[in-house]
Amino acid sequence: MNDTITLRGWVGTEPTVGLTRHNTPYCRFRMSVNDRRFDRERQSWVDNHTSWYNIQCYGPMAENVADSVRKGHRLIVMGRLQIRNFERADGTPGTEADLIAASVGHDLALGMGRWNRRRDEPAQLPRGAETVAGVGVVDPVTGEVAAEGAPEDPFLGVAPDFGEDGAFPPGDEAAAAYGDEGQDGDEGAERSADAGPGERLMSA
Secondary structure, three states: OEEEEEEEEEEOOOOEEEEOOOOOEEEEEEEEEEEEEEEOOOOEEEEEEEEEEEEEEEOHHHHHHHHHOOOOOEEEEEEEEEEEEEEOOOOOEEEEEEEEEEEEEEOOOOOOOOOOOOOOOOOOOOOOOEEEOOOEEEOOOOOOEEOOOOOOOOOOOOOOOOOOOOOOOOOOOHHHHOOOEOOOOOEOOOEEOOOOOOOOOOOO
16 A cells, blocks of 8 residues: 555654665654544534554655654644554554655644755756746646756655565564664664754764
8 A cells, every 4th residue: 555645643752863774864753643523512523533653754854854843743744655564572463554754844723833944955856857947947747837946856766765564674563663773773773853963863
């Protein structure tokens, strides 16, 4: 299963960051999404069901998320959904929902934010796009026009090697993947987003 969906929910864990085996920065956290319904007896909205998702970000976005997102923040996340089956330590089967994020932002319906553009890397054009004088960037497939210097499509060229069993190492229980080991199994490769900028993405 591989679908693009949009989620609105609450960050349930502090983001953790590290490097993949290919030295790609990553950031991941858990997010809860509440299914709400209107209770006619109480005349108010109540939580009906809570679903949990493992949100995973890669590349420059991972660093931005690590600097911007904390537990308790309300987010809107769009990305590719991957349903992953795993085996628990007691031998029972389990299922996890992983979302490989393409866009992450704060839900401004419930809070405020400030936009700061990254300036450490030059912008790249979308694959196959052309720059037309006086117009900007034109996508040859869709005809969409964007401003000059528009960033590359977040779905292009950034997908890491997830392996055959999804984004986490095969055979690992979902909870263990959020423990003391990094994505590539090197102990200490993962760091809390609260670490300093210079040490956050450094392996031990």
